[in-house]
Amino acid sequence: MRDAVLVIDLSNYSYEVEHRPDLFEKWIGGTGVAVQLLKEHMNPEADPLGEDNVIVFATGPFTPAYPLASKTVALFKSPLTGNLGESHAGGRTATSIANAGYGAIVIKGQSKKPVYLVVENGEVHFRDGRVIWGIPDSLIVGRIIAENEPGRGIRTMMRIGGAGEKLVRYACVTTETYRHFGRLGLGAVFGSKRLKALIIRGRKKYLPANTKKFREVYDEIYRTAIESDAMKKYHLLGTAGNVIPLNELNSLPTKNLQSAKFESAEEISGEALAEHNLGRRIACSHCPIACIHLAALRIPYENEPYFYKTIMISYDYELIYSLGSMLGVGSRDGLLRLIHRVESYGLDAMSTGVCLAWATEALLRGVVSEEDTIIKLSFGNVENYLKAIDYIYEQPNEFYRHLAMGIEHASDVYGGKDFALAFGGNEMPGYHTGYAAHLGYATGLRHSHLDSAGYSIDQKVRDVTPEEVVDKLISEECWRQVLSSLVVCFFARGIYTSDLISRAFEPLGVEISEEELKKKGEEIYKEKLKLKVEMGFNPENLRFPKRIFEIESLHGKLDERFIEEAKNYYIKKVREIVG
Amino acid sequence: MKQLVVKDIEKCVGCGLCMYACSRKFVKRPEIGNSSSAILAVSLSGFERGATVIFCRACTEPPCAQVCPTGALKPKRGGGVVYIENLCLGCKYCMDACTLNAIFEREDGKIAVCIHCGYCSSYCPHGVLAYEEVEA
Known part of the structure; x- marks a missing residue:
């Protein structure tokens, strides 16, 4: 079993590896081990955006032994809630951490200048990040690093976009291209540490204790995954298949939950997206399901006829809800453009959508003014929402600075608590x-x-x-x-x-x-x-x-x-x- | 003779199940990880452009065997190579010689190269890989 914990200190650019069989035997891995590591390394009263905050990434004993076990748990102090932050992501992160030989990685301290980290073969490289700092589009950051770093196919590349740098409290960390440590603001914690990206690659192995049984159990899991109905839901329409059933059940939050039924649900449903936009499906590492649904969106150039760009946009139920029904957006193209904008800046889609929904209702009710929102937010108006997402990143005035701290905070400042849809600050x-x-x-x-x-x-x-x-x-x-x-x-x-x-x-x-x-x-x-x-x-x-x-x-x-x-x-x- | 072949590369979702299958291929010594794997799924400069899979295409005149100084890699009848591990110095000339970059470095510094056993094709869930008779 893997029991190595890599501890990286950004304050003095040092690292060490500890072997902790005690932790992995008692607490399995993942969240169980991460809780203990956070307790060991972090002062519970740490400032979430200060030097004392600590990030733990932990994988488990089934990675990469078995399929469908390729998730990583991140634990940290959340700058959004001021309490425990926990976020999970797929992609290649877990298998890369495991194949590099680690059960968990702890990141402490704060760099003086922007850096990105490369973890490989028992070493950590602290790379100069000044040139890529300030690039707001996380997709571009990914491409630049991919050109510069080896490890194609076996590496994970976690990075932040502009939202993390600007400390938006619900900025995410994007891994590979389409998976995220989405919730509770890990991206802002990266930003506060001046950590633009974390690349991990490795080619290690270990041997099972019982070789024959290992292959048998592996085959059983694999066959169940591809042959049974256990994962059918994710095979087909993906989580987007929830839109129509939830709408029919009176459960689809719409226009800041002024309704739980959306008149345009069909238009933004998993069925409609599959029929009109689904361009490709891809998989997390070591998973046969390929539940990542990518929509192809063809957008004409503004002023030139017969010129088009085609972008691929990852969609899931939660994004359709938060940037679709919750904002009254019933056009698929509009919805996909909003998702793409949120993806570029590296924002959490759910928090962004719910924050904008609250801001729209607050404006309608006169809780805030158009001077605050700069543009007239109204349900269904995609162009203005695109602009508002820019403002959450740019924070051009006091209102957007508050909105970038989440609606629990913004409604403390402006009022409108009764329709600020947050729980525990999330x-x-x-x-x-x-x-x-x-x-x-x-x-x-x-x-x-x-x-x-x-x-x-x-x-x-x-x-x-x-x-x-x-x-x-x-x-x-x-x-x-x-x-x-x-x-x-x-x-x-x-x-x-x-x-x-x-x-x-x-x-x-x-x-x-x-x-x-x-x-x-x-x-x-x-x-x-x-x-x-x-x-x-x-x-x-x-x-x-x-x-x-x-x-x-x-x-x-x-x-x-x-x-x-x-x-x-x-x-x-x-x-x-x-x- | 039978070889590992690509049926439809556009169907690849980049899951890498082939890579992990390759690690498990020896009944008596299945490995957990990717050290000895001789096949690699990659994205095409980002998953937005799709994915592909890289492995030895069983050349009839394999350059990797030609540059091997110790005879650890030998041309196999019908294409591809035989790898005699205990002759391998770990010089990695073969890795440079392969145009496809289909020879990989193991944790111990030696190499991993596809032997066309076909084990991975049973774990390709989307019909990208197959193990078939091909004409020599």
């Missing part, structure tokens, strides 16, 4: 399915819909008590700590059952029962919650925006008392768990 994901979804955003340790999949509980069960919902959410989140410690793709959760995980460990020389796995999930959850509390998380301060109670959902209009009861129960649970 802009909401695209599911207005009912109580479990919203409670999940609030209670999830990274305030993500993927923490505990409340949207799925809403669609499966009715007539549950507030306590039952909270218990279900926590139990799901505990199990997902196992998945994100391995680290397998959540889309493959139907394949990586506890039985299979236990059997897949065996050829790697690790004996662990299904019961022990579940126990570890609970322990990791507890460790993470404790760290979150040490960093200042107080469940009593959780805010549920009034807007969610005003709009019909799949469960009808939501009752504030239900949420209040659930919140009180959750507060009790947190006290019990943290002690």
